[in-house]
Amino acid sequence: MTKRTLGISLYPDHSDFEQDRAYLDIAAQAGFTRLFVSMLEVQDGKTRVTEKYQRLIQHAHQLGFKTTLDVAPNIFDQLGVSYQDLSYFASLGADALRLDAGFDGHEEAWMSYNPPGLDLELNMSNDVEYLPNILTYGANQPFLYGCHNFYPQRGTGLPLDFFIACSQRFKRAGIETAAFVTAPGATIGPWDINDGLPTLEMHRDWPLAVQVQHLFSTGLIDSAIIGNAYASQTDLQQLGRLNRYHLTFTVTPTAASHPVERQILLDNLHERRGDINDLTIRSTAVRKRYHDANPVNEDRHTFQRGDVVIGNDQFGKYQNELQIVLQPHQDQRKNLVATIAPDQLVLLDAVGPWAKFAFVAAD
Template sequence: MIKLLGFSFYLDHTLDQDDKNYIESMKQHHFNEIFTSLHIPEENQALYTKRLQDLLKVAKKNDLKVFVDIDQNSLANLPNELDGFYLRLDDGFSNQDIAEMSQTNPLALNASTLTKDDIKELQKYQADFKNIEAWHNFYPRPETGLDFQWFLKKNQWFKSLGITTQAFIPGDEKLRGPINAGLPTLEDQRNNDRLASAIQLTQANVDKVFIGDPRLSLTYQEEFADYFNNNVLDLTLKANDNIPQDLLNQILHNRPDPAAKVVRVLESRQMNQRNQTLIAPNNNIPRNIGSITIDNQAYGRYMGEVQLTKTDLPLDKKVNVIGHLDTNSIQLLPYITANSAFKLIPKE
């Protein structure tokens, strides 16, 4: 389940204590690489170099790898003694230059513009493909992010070559200006749940998922850590309603034989049997997608079974609606498969 997670930090300001706290928090939640961009104006060369040095110092303290997006001019302007980072090469480098650099250092190239001819040239110049990764761009302007099917085919090609792939999803706590519309690779993910977006990327042959924007909230940091390290999906409730307390903040599981239209909570009927509770019909309303339901006494031996609806279902007098997932968590339902673990988290 563990995929490599990364985040972005930009050199548009002097690194302060709040930044250090954020970087440490991301590391604690298993984000292991940093992306930054360094296009140095000649008149500000010393300033940007100092900011990069400060970032590298904090990254080293937290055992974080740093990839720097850079063009030829900025690379030439960097002091020779500055090291401890890897390059994400912007357009403008020749394939011969790339091949020579790959023989001594890991490199990230622009995934969207790499072609079969480029690969042939890199092979000709004896590039070390173990040191080459393919990184997609992010797209600040709405409507310009990549098409999913094209993206998928491109990644399948990289996989056939044994090349590591990377892509971006937006942050949520602080978006990067001046457009402030998120920094996704895929246009369809611009306004989606961040964890759902990350999972979709991992299922589309992406090895590294990075947050494109400057900040990811602590709530999402915890959700990412739970999923990518503990294999547990955190589902947030829209309202607690009549959900039994013993279902909240507990690790629950989908059945090993997954149903098409609902998630069947494996532990629920056993819980009800232990409590020996008779469940009367109540709140028998249409079961919209994301509804949390419990079968009442009219369902006989199924009484006490809790389900999460994966699609809109009609009213059933044998089924009580006891709660609903929030809009973002509904986007996580497709990723609950056989034996999947998840938690129902009350909304704060």
């Protein structure tokens, strides 16, 4: 299974090289390793384009980035490049080409055998037999990758069920996948309309870290790429600290919680039981590890979605079991120990059977 990565995007025809370089430096320090560079809006002549892109990609390579150039058929014509000869893009330093628009399947298969060894990233945002068609032409599969579109216009991003169907086609074939998230306040993209640049419409107004956690929680995306530039240094650093393999909820512990409850809450990787229910997310293994007394605390015992509770001494064999509340209910046998940050409540639906999750206390 491919390890998960983080990426950023740059638009050399709409940005300044020194700002791009500084952004790359910050992102590299935060643990980002993928760079998406758009060539869809190239305006300068080939000599100027070559100089501009080589300079940027060379700096990215020095920092350890793998660079993908996003291209469309008109760019090949504009630069005088043949589909059968991708050496020009290799001369820029690119590691991969993303085909914003597809061909007939046979063409992509041929391109996957390009002598420079560039990877070929295919557009994932269509639920059609595009990938199987390419594979039937004997494509060089280790050089094929998948990458979703982003959607600058509000209301045009993919719905979740469609996104899942599209992504499953690539995962079933063992193809590495990527999708885009959008950074609040970032204003640079490929076009004059920029309502954010997510793949999923539901992500458009979510906090950046929540978008990334949600993408990875689907189990269908290997790389999360920030579609717009420039994300803030704080956002980049926060993403760099995220665990990419399980959800981490930010919580505010209650003043009435006992020391053992804080240990159970914060010092463990939790797992939802496989036989799930609609009322709570149950982490049962902790009750087998913690046998400390846990009296009824003085906080409320009427719970709302996103509350974290732990069984107290009145709960018999369920003493010290941790639960995340999904539906409001009341139970004197459970102590309220923390509340999940409101902007992360959307992630509760991503905690499936046997899913792992952890908690971190808010600063």
